[in-house]
Amino acid sequence: MMDIAMRQGFEARSNDEVPIGAALFSADGELLGTGSNSPVNDHDPTAHAEIQCLRSACKNLDNYRLPHGTILVVTLEPCIMCLGAIIHARVAGIVFGAADLKAGAVVSNLEGTELPFVNHKFWALGGVRANECRTMLQSFFMGRRK
Numbered sequence: 001m002m003d004i005a006m007r008q009g010f011e012a013r014s015n016d017e018v019p020i021g022a023a024l025f026s027a028d029g030e031l032l033g034t035g036s037n038s039p040v041n042d043h044d045p046t047a048h049a050e051i052q053c054l055r056s057a058c059k060n061l062d063n064y065r066l067p068h069g070t071i072l073v074v075t076l077e078p079c080i081m082c083l084g085a086i087i088h089a090r091v092a093g094i095v096f097g098a099a100d101l102k103a104g105a106v107v108s109n110l111e112g113t114e115l116p117f118v119n120h121k122f123w124a125l126g127g128v129r130a131n132e133c134r135t136m137l138q139s140f141f142m143g144r145r146k
Contacts, residue, residue, distance in 0.1 A: 008049060051082060071093045078100075
């Protein structure tokens with residue numbers, strides 16, 4: 001599952017975007033949608049990989065409601081904007097690679113799974129292939145600093 005999200009991250013990188021990728025799966029493992037980071041090229045600050053992935057899945061399903069039990073796999077811990085979309089989409093679980101100590105809203109800076117004011121709860125698993133996901137990001141930024 002993370003392989004697909006990482007491929008999306010590499011796609012973002014090939015488009016000179018920050019290499020973050022996401023993939024959404026049904027409860028039985030069917031791929032529902034993918035997304036790669038594209039705010040620069042799309043001139044859209046909301047075009048994060050997670051948002052693009054949710055948009056893709058909803059278009060593929062021809063429905064704004066996702067099936068029960070969906071799992072979002074993303075290379076970097078989602079930010080607060082993406083967390084809001086994930087909650088509204090009623091994603092059942094989030095699997096992420098690298099933690100985002102600056103803007104992560106699932107575990108790093110906010111306990112996204114424990115928000116008392118939302119009526120949808122989800123589970124989260126972080127650190128899946130974290131080194132590979134972190135390296136993908138670090139190499140992108142090191143290349144930009146040259």
